[in-house]
Amino acid sequence: MKRQRGHKARLYLTPDQVATVDDQGPSARARWNLLHELWQMTPKCQRSLSRMDEVIRQPRKDIPWLKAVPAQAAQQVLKTYHRAWVNCWEGRAEEPAFKKRTARRAVDIPQGRDLRITRLSRHWGQCWVPMVGLVRFRWAKDLPYGKRADKNNRVTGARLVKEVNGWHIVFRVQTEADEPKPHEGPVVGIDRGIAKPLALSDGTFREHGSWLTPGEAKRLKRLEQQRERQRAHHKPGERTSNRLRHTYDQIAQLRARATRRAVDWQHKTTTEISDIFGVIGVEDLAIVNMVKSARGTVEAPGKNVRQKAGLNRSISGEAWGRTVTFLQYKLADRGGHLVKVPAPNTSRRCSACGFITPGSRESQSRFVTKPHAA
Structure with a gap:
């Protein structure tokens, strides 16, 4: 092929x-x-x-x-x-x-x-x-x-x-x-999250630390504060000063470094998972819709806008779509398959009988089985 x-x-x-x-x-x-x-x-x-x-x-x-x-x-x-x-x-x-x-x-x-x-x-x-x-x-x-x-x-x-x-x-x-020959590895489901980047159905997790060291994170915060001070003196339509442009470049370099480290972790982790498992199921999430702003309109303003903005940044930082892309082509090279499962009710459906019970999920990584009528 x-x-x-x-x-x-x-x-x-x-x-x-x-x-x-x-x-x-x-x-x-x-x-x-x-x-x-x-x-x-x-x-x-x-x-x-x-x-x-x-x-x-x-x-x-x-x-x-x-x-x-x-x-x-x-x-x-x-x-x-x-x-x-x-x-x-x-x-x-x-x-x-x-x-x-x-x-x-x-x-x-x-x-x-x-x-x-x-x-x-x-x-x-x-x-x-x-x-x-x-x-x-x-x-x-x-x-x-x-x-x-x-x-x-x-x-x-x-x-x-x-x-x-x-x-x-x-x-x-x-x-x-x-x-490739058919992959003979077991079947596993993967839940993508923030507290636990990748939670596997076999009870294991794939986690990572911060993409920036404490010193780099401190420097990034200082540069972002410096950028806002410099932008306060920048008039609309005025040419960007060399100092402000230099600040933009420094911020972009730190963020690009964090992205390179994230991609490196994703490559290594997806390679390891693809070598072990033959069939992997993931939720078919509409990520673009999940990270939309909650600001709303003037007539109908949104609620908890700042909290939602922080959640959006966390989701974007994990790059869930890129993880699925890596898994898809690496599994194909090894004879495995990636199955995208419709997302609605996947967190509340009983894996044994298919019954949907609200509140069956305590957290991203912990599920409980609550009694229900037969």
């Missing part, structure tokens, strides 16, 4: 290369926004990829800074935008929207053959980025390149993404693997 995976590696660019790639990010975002505006202005009967491509080519000729994006990457923006609408029509995502200035910067490299990947040493690799040149990246995983690549094992493309700690490249890797 063919397996599609992504591999992310950090790029080490020269100052000139950084300036070039930094110009490509806003140019790709502007092209997306132009496409979105053109889509909204065009009647539904005239919307097509060919027409959109024909119309969007002219601004590239008239506006010099739109040429910062390579031609193939510019074409890929159009394909990605159209795919976003297809996902919306099929119910997998919401409608595409304008990308803000603070949106994540990304530039596509659609063709894998353009990358010219080579390995320089044990820890370093090199690839070609259009309009940038040869760039070095950290070699942390074997990639099919050169003579090792064939029709079924190859790098099909890549994407440049801007993170807090610099630019990274995400390779799209296609490999051919044998069909």
Whole structure:
């Protein structure tokens, strides 16, 4: 079977290369926004990829800074935008929207053959980025390149993404693997929570500490207080000062460090669980709805808004959806299955007879069986 995976590696660019790639990010975002505006202005009967491509080519000729994006990457923006609408029509995502200035910067490299990947040493690799040149990246995983690549094992493309700690490249890797044998491990159910991040039905738990050390948490709090003081002197529409921008960068670096540690824990924990269990059941939660604000409206203001905001932050910090994504593809690689169980009444239904009794759950990790009529 063919397996599609992504591999992310950090790029080490020269100052000139950084300036070039930094110009490509806003140019790709502007092209997306132009496409979105053109889509909204065009009647539904005239919307097509060919027409959109024909119309969007002219601004590239008239506006010099739109040429910062390579031609193939510019074409890929159009394909990605159209795919976003297809996902919306099929119910997998919401409608595409304008990308803000603070949106994540990304530039596509659609063709894998353009990358010219080579390995320089044990820890370093090199690839070609259009309009940038040869760039070095950290070699942390074997990639099919050169003579090792064939029709079924190859790098099909890549994407440049801007993170807090610099630019990274995400390779799209296609490999051919044998069909896995059925996983013979036991069946288990997993309850995702906050007090207990992962509570398994066999009575065990998977827990973690704080993503930041006490010193880092103290520094983050101090920086957030400093940010609010600086913003108090910032007038609407006024250009952001260098000091405030530097404070934003420091906060983003600490939060990104916490995210990297969370992802590392999730990868290790889901790998361990996938190796042990063959079938895993999880609640099919509507996480987006769970983390909505309780502020309400002017006519009907919400209650316990601050408490709900704290709960929303805790849920977002645990990244329940990412845990399920990791489990899903790791179980598939091992011949296991992930089963999503409808969430209503899963905490109150008796596992023996299916009877629903209110109040049968004392806490996330403790269930009690209360007598009920047969």
